[in-house]
Amino acid sequence: MLDTILRGGTVVTCDAADRVLVGGDVLVRGNTIVSVGEVRPRGTTRVVDASGCAVVPGLVQAHVHLCQVVMRGMADDRPLLEWLKERIWPLEAAHDAASLAASAELGLAEAMLGGTTTVLDMGTVREHDAVMEACVRSGVRAISGKAMMDQGDGVPAGLRESTRASLDESERLASRWRGAADGRIGYAYAPRFILSCSEALVRGAAERAAEHGDLVHTHAAEHPEERAAVRSALGDEDVAVLRRWGVAGPRAILAHGVQLTDEEARVLAAEGTRVVHCPSANLKLGSGIARVAELDAMGVKLALGADGAPCNNNLDAWTELRHAALLAKVRTGVTSLPARRAFRLATIDGARALGLDALVGSVEPGKRADLAVVRLDGAHAEPGGDVFSRLVYACGARDVEHVWIDGVRVVSHRQHQRLDVEGVKARAREQAKKLVARAGL
Numbered sequence: 297m298l299d300t301i302l303r304g305g306t307v308v309t310c311d312a313a314d315r316v317l318v319g320g321d322v323l324v325r326g327n328t329i330v331s332v333g334e335v336r337p338r339g340t341t342r343v344v345d346a347s348g349c350a351v352v353p354g355l356v357q358a359h360v361h362l363c364q365v366v367m368r369g370m371a372d373d374r375p376l377l378e379w380l381k382e383r384i385w386p387l388e389a390a391h392d393a394a395s396l397a398a399s400a401e402l403g404l405a406e407a408m409l410g411g412t413t414t415v416l417d418m419g420t421v422r423e424h425d426a427v428m429e430a431c432v433r434s435g436v437r438a439i440s441g442k443a444m445m446d447q448g449d450g451v452p453a454g455l456r457e458s459t460r461a462s463l464d465e466s467e468r469l470a471s472r473w474r475g476a477a478d479g480r481i482g483y484a485y486a487p488r489f490i491l492s493c494s495e496a497l498v499r500g501a502a503e504r505a506a507e508h509g510d511l512v513h514t515h516a517a518e519h520p521e522e523r524a525a526v527r528s529a530l531g532d533e534d535v536a537v538l539r540r541w542g543v544a545g546p547r548a549i550l551a552h553g554v555q556l557t558d559e560e561a562r563v564l565a566a567e568g569t570r571v572v573h574c575p576s577a578n579l580k581l582g583s584g585i586a587r588v589a590e591l592d593a594m595g596v597k598l599a600l601g602a603d604g605a606p607c608n609n610n611l612d613a614w615t616e617l618r619h620a621a622l623l624a625k626v627r628t629g630v631t632s633l634p635a636r637r638a639f640r641l642a643t644i645d646g647a648r649a650l651g652l653d654a655l656v657g658s659v660e661p662g663k664r665a666d667l668a669v670v671r672l673d674g675a676h677a678e679p680g681g682d683v684f685s686r687l688v689y690a691c692g693a694r695d696v697e698h699v700w701i702d703g704v705r706v707v708s709h710r711q712h713q714r715l716d717v718e719g720v721k722a723r724a725r726e727q728a729k730k731l732v733a734r735a736g737l
């Protein structure tokens with residue numbers, strides 16, 4: 297494979313010193329970044345002109361549901377628990393391998409074309425191999441796992457499983473997919489949320505994950521009504537119960553955290569439990585606005601994610617970045633979460649949340665080449681100024697020109713190199729119709 301030089305861009309490293317190199321080069325050999333700065337091309341080197349662009353670490357989305365992308369627009373304007381019970385669960389129960397593959401490919405096409413290189417994904421209960429296969433095909437870096445559900449009010453028969461079967465299937469998937477595709481793929485045990493899981497299921501998931509260093513990925517402290525339901529069912533807050541049942545520490549990833557109290561945040565910070573801020577989904581489901589800047593100041597390890605297409609309705613890391621930065625100002629004052637700080641949430645902090653920061657999340661020699669080249673010369677981003685201001689407040693997915701993951705160019709001149717996007721869209725349209733018909737909605 298030829299070496300590649302990304303030449304003359306503004307390199308936003310997101311390294312420990314948060315260096316920005318104007319007119320810098322990035323040399324990629326195989327799957328690795330070998331140097332950053334000024335690089336002299338050799339005869340056999342491929343040069344990609346990055347002038348007028350920012351060269352940034354690939355974006356990390358630490359909470360998505362690829363299985364729900366095909367449901368985009370099917371569950372709008374409903375409260376969370378109704379949204380789940382009346383739309384999302386019946387639709388998920390109607391999934392088959394073909395509809396899951398179509399859903400995952402559509403979501404991956406959207407995310408990757410927008411510069412997302414790593415996702416933490418929560419699947420549905422059955423046929424999760426189809427999502428894993430789509431992740432491998434697309435070239436994305438993904439940690440994913442099937443949703444685990446062994447109880448709960450309103451859970452359709454198609455999603456309810458026995459504790460034993462849920463643990464066994466998760467374990468089968470984990471051993472099949474952990475480390476697949478040259479290490480691009482990882483497994484996360486995914487007890488869906490505390491109301492859909494028994495104590496034995498959550499404890500079993502946490503124990504099995506710990507055996508192999510897998511993640512545990514769940515939802516918590518999302519909506520006030522959901523919290524009230526948890527209190528009346530379990531006599532305590534979801535975060536406290538999860539912690540008692542073994543979901544805590546650096547391998548535990550909690551999506552949302554909108555309702556966290558100071559005391560809870562202090563415990564999460566002390567134990568290293570990760571919280572994924574999903575601002576668009578929290579707005580659309582009326583869950584509230586997480587106190588991200590305060591959680592950050594208290595030392596909670598944070599990341600960003602789009603959540604699912606039916607509650608967002610995009611899988612666009614840039615929208616989450618912009619919403620995170622803007623909403624922090626409404627929540628805790630205009631100096632909260634400045635652009636430079638916010639950008640790290642979408643890159644190195646996201647990687648750290650997933651335990652991948654030794655591998656990705658910054659543009660540094662020795663790290664894997666997960667990179668995006670982002671145009672800064674759109675009419676919406678000119679005439680200049682601070683690169684973080686442009687990236688966070690002005691740029692978006694439309695500005696992403698090229699993307700590399702593990703040294704492979706997966707997007708070139710805005711075209712996906714692994715997925716036939718027109719075919720992906722056509723299959724998603726067809727599968728969406730079939731899914732609705734099967735769900736009887």
Ligand SMILES: [Zn+2]
Nearest residue numbers: 515551603604
């Ligand atoms: Zn979610």
